[in-house]
Amino acid sequence: MFNRRQVLLGGAAAVSLASTGAATRAFAQTKEITIGVIYPMSGASAQVGVDARHALETALELVNNAHDLDLPAAKAAGLAGLGGAKIRLVFADHQADPQKGRAEAERLITQEKVSAIVGAFHSSVSATVSATTERYGVPYIAADSSSPSLHRRNMRFFFRPAAHDEMFSAAMFDFLDAQKKAGQKIDTVGLFFEDTIFGTDSSNVQRKLATERGYKVVSDIKYRANTPSLTSEVQQIKSANPDVLLPSSYTTDAILLVKTMGELGYKPRNILAQAAGFSEKAVFDVVGDRLGGLISRASFSVDMAAKRKSVGVVNDLFKARAGKDLNDNTSRQLMALLILADAIDRAKSAEGPAIRDALAATDIPGERTIMPWARVKFGEDGQNPHADPVLIQYVGGKFVTVFPSAVAVAPPQWPMNAS
Amino acid sequence: MTLQALLQVLASGLLMGLIYALIAVGLSLIFGLMDVVNFAHGEFLMTAMYAAFGLWLLTTLDPILLAPLVTAFLFAFGALAYMGVVRHAMRVDANVGMVQIFATFGLAILIQGVAQYFFTPDYRSITGTWLGGRTVEFAGIFLPLPQIVGGLVSVAAFGGLYLLMSRTDFGKALEATREDQGAVALVGIDRNRVFTLGWGLGAALVGLAGAVMATFYYIHPQVGGPFALIAYVTVALGGFGSVFGALAAGLIVGLVEALTAMIFPPALKSIGVYSLYLAVVFIRPSGLFGRL
Amino acid sequence: MSDATLVAPAAAPVTDAFAAKRRQQLFTAGLIFAAVAALPLLVKDVYLQNVLVLTLMFAALSQSWNILGGYCGQISLGHALYFGIGAYATSVLFVTYGVSPWFGMVVGGILSAALALALGYPCFRLKGHYFSIATIVIAEIGLLLVHNWDFVGGALGIQWPFSPDSWATLQFARNKVPYFYFALGLFIVVWFVTFLIEDSRWGYWWRAVKDNPEAAESLGVEVFQSKMAAAAVSAFFTAVGGAFYAAFVAYIDPESVMTFRFSLLFALPAVLGGIGTLWGPALGAAILIPLTEVTRSYMGGSGSGLDLIIYGGLIMVVALAKPEGLLSLFRRSPQGRAQS
DSSP: OOOHHHHHHHHHHHHHHHHHHHHHHHHHHHOEEEEEEEEOOSSTTHHHHHHHHHHHHHHHHHHHSOOOOSSTTTSSSSBGGGTTBEEEEEEEEOTTOHHHHHHHHHHHHHTSOOSEEEEOSSHHHHHHHHHHHHHHTOOEEESSOOOGGGGOSOOSSEEBOSOOHHHHHHHHHHHHHHHHHTTOOOOEEEEEEESSHHHHHHHHHHHHHHHHTTOEEEEEEEEOTTOSOOHHHHHHHHHHOOSEEEEEOOHHHHHHHHHHHHHTTOOOSOBEEOSGGGGOHHHHHHHGGGOTTOEEEESOOGGGGGTOHHHHHHHHHHHHHHSSOOOHHHHHHHHHHHHHHHHHHHHTSOSHHHHHHHHHTOOEEGGGSSSSOSEEOOOTTSBOTTOOOEEEEEETTEEEEEESTTTOSSOOOSSTTOO | OOHHHHHHHHHHHHHHHHHHHHHHHHHHHHHHHHSOOOTTHHHHHHHHHHHHHHHHHHHOOOHHHHHHHHHHHHHHHHHHHIIIIIHHHTSOSTTHHHHHHHHHHHHHHHHHHHHHHHHOSOOBOOOSOSSTTOEEEETTEEEEHHHHHHHHHHHHHHHHHHHHHHHSHHHHHHHHHHHOHHHHHHTTOOHHHHHHHHHHHHHHHHHHHHHHHTTTSOBOTTTHHHHHHHHHHHHHHHOTTOHHHHHHHHHHHHHHHHHHHHHSOGGGHHHHHHHHHHHHHHHSTTTTTOOO | OOHHHHSOOTTSOOOHHHHHHHHHHHHHHHHHHHHHHTHHHHOOOHHHHHHHHHHHHHHHHHHHHHIIIIISOOOOSOTHHHHHHHHHHHHIIIIIHOOOHHHHHHHHHHHHHHHHHHHHHHHTTSOHHHHHHHHHHHHHHHHHHHHTOGGGTGGGOEEOOOOOSBTTTTBOSSOOHHHHHHHHHHHHHHHHHHHHHHTSHHHHHHHHHHHOHHHHHHTTOOHHHHHHHHHHHHHHHHHHHHHHHHHHHSEEOHHHHSSHHHHHHHHHHHHHHOTTSSSHHHHHHHHHHHHHHHHHHHHGGGOSSHHHHHHHHHHHHHHHHOTTOGGGGGOSSTTOSOOO
């Protein structure tokens, strides 16, 4: 009987032997490295896929052309380690279906001969895609799927440069602790989360942290995603009136939640959001006037441009394509491709196992990213534990970094409706 | 749960119920006329919302003023859908119901694709309207103005529909056609024409609902789905083909949904409506007001 | 299901010509199955093999649906419930308790059949769209319950652990061929059951029920019981299909196995190919599934919605061009086999 790791290693070795010939040939002919991208391009989350396309194409521009930016793989045109080879992206649509995601991963690997895959927003799809890439010995970068279960499956080809839900929620509670220490009254929290994998994961961690750190959960509301009406749900929060409302909602529900709160005359004392919908421009376009003082956790903050030149330049490049600033999702997607390109550059190879080893050896200081991270250095499990998130506050129509204090641009307004 | 909270939930549920009824009645009308369940009903609603959004972008008029235009647009849209798609699906006698489901399902996907093609899958909203964001407060109960107006429009639409059905030749032709499709040909009613107008009317009603909803709801290519499911249940609960069954059922669905979310975990709130439907049809197999 | 019920009633006109036609059908079927079984020799591409597996799976599932929806005329749009029960029973038993998926598959099938009987009791009083909506609503209730049931993973779903390739666990890391033969086997079994039923007393009852329920009842046909039997058989095989899907994808969550989309996907191939026919579902699946996959894979990456326009448009065109099902293209007599 083999143990799991032996089977996986054996499989990977077999792959590398089998695919060496084909991949080398393809590379020699085209001087091109092909990378697969799997996102929802149709269906309820199609906008995520469309935005991801803009983000990844921005990253592609950075890699394939010379830019005077201190970012991985951006300096030279193409990949210096591979004689200036360019990267080509192949996009695939998973429609939020794990089976389709897997089928697309197989197609990208076997037909398009991709050297690595980036995806996939939905954690459920990342689960099947990463199982497939593991079996084919092709690295998978989970750019923005944040379920903690993903990196706990002993996988060698899975990498996540950004934070997972536990890190995100921990930062949120660190902030609450800091506020409390500074003399603010924060005793109760209200959980409000959608019923798919994102909301469930997020709320599970938040519930645990609240109990551990002595906050009373006065409302714990799981609602059906994309529901036509949230009146009863909001009424319940209003009755409980927690000191801090912690919503985990996608765009549609975030819009409906804020509108319904307004309609029911409910002004939450504070909102501390688990990004998602609360980092989407669409939400602030519509209900931004009601969200003054909202704080959201984030993987990214535009105001870092003041300290780091590359952030502003990259954001402008992205904005030219997408018509909006980089946000929580798009920044992670963009950065994921840069980190991958850097690893391919160092691997000097188009082959999965070599790129995998280069990824495992990645060590990029935070200053060379557009993120507030300390560094990019993957653990044994493929998770980057140094990707600490920040908290940003929506003040005067734009986001300001308010936590942790090391990167904060301004002190937080607390409570949110103070001004 | 305080009494005030309960009243608030009931009032909100009632307003939402009026909207549900307005969305559902078009479906019921078409069904009563020709035994067709339109699987693209949610996409008709979505089309109406995008029509309101598009017209608002073009004219910058308030969406409430645009509602008649949207309604007229959807009338044409529905009539075209009948002439271009449904009419052909009715040619064969065998398994006609399934072919229509299939054809309208294809239409639904097509409309979603077209919406995504022209408007991108981004979430849209109409902002800065007269009604938007205004709320009426009465004894601690908050009623948003857009929904109040939506409810009034719904009531007016049902009133108008009643007059149309009972007072006009078209209404009588509709009624006669649904009673006996074969016999109407003998008295000189062009069945095809009645069907075309019937689809137009059904779509116009959901168009009105869409125009109203566009003032307070987000818009994107998938927005119709959840409403369509509620509309099917509402129509069946009220009794297929019964216009006023749809009104009663819409109100009941709105109330039950709001109350279930109050008492049970909100994630399960649809179960209240679904169970009610099952309970009703197990006792009355043709819904509350339906004829078999 | 005793042998006695499956034997054609003595009263049926079992002429030599009829028996010869049945023999010929079996022979044709044998040839088709043999030809399909040889496909993996020609198709080496993993992606295309994946499409083949899905096609066969949906052919089998649509054929299962066809037993109730086509032959019996009970249009269920809630079969995702049985599919989900099969998928979940197998996954929970395998992942949590280490029970072989083969056993879980049978457990799921029996659970589904039992549930179909329990639900059939009140539901078969309903007619037409009232019945269809009831099936949708019941499946949605099932979806919501599973979504909120932590024991079966709730929204997080169930991930199958990595296992070495084995028929015992139905896990094959990269090889699609075993799944292909499993799906083909499932389709053959369901096809053969349909073939037997078509000519059995049940088959005659169902045709009678479909053509005219009131008349069939007055003639003493046990309408209700025959509907129940159809529901149970149909649910059983749908659950087996769900069990297969769970093993095939090695990950399930409520959204990916229990949504309304699946219920429609079971009905559509049958309608497309020819409802209430032996080969309709397979033909429909052979067109619909590759169309779905290929439009998404080769056009969906742009996010423009063009793939949806083409996919939806083609469904419409096919439905309108051949409303009686594509199988009618192959038939000499347009009336089909339902003679009254």
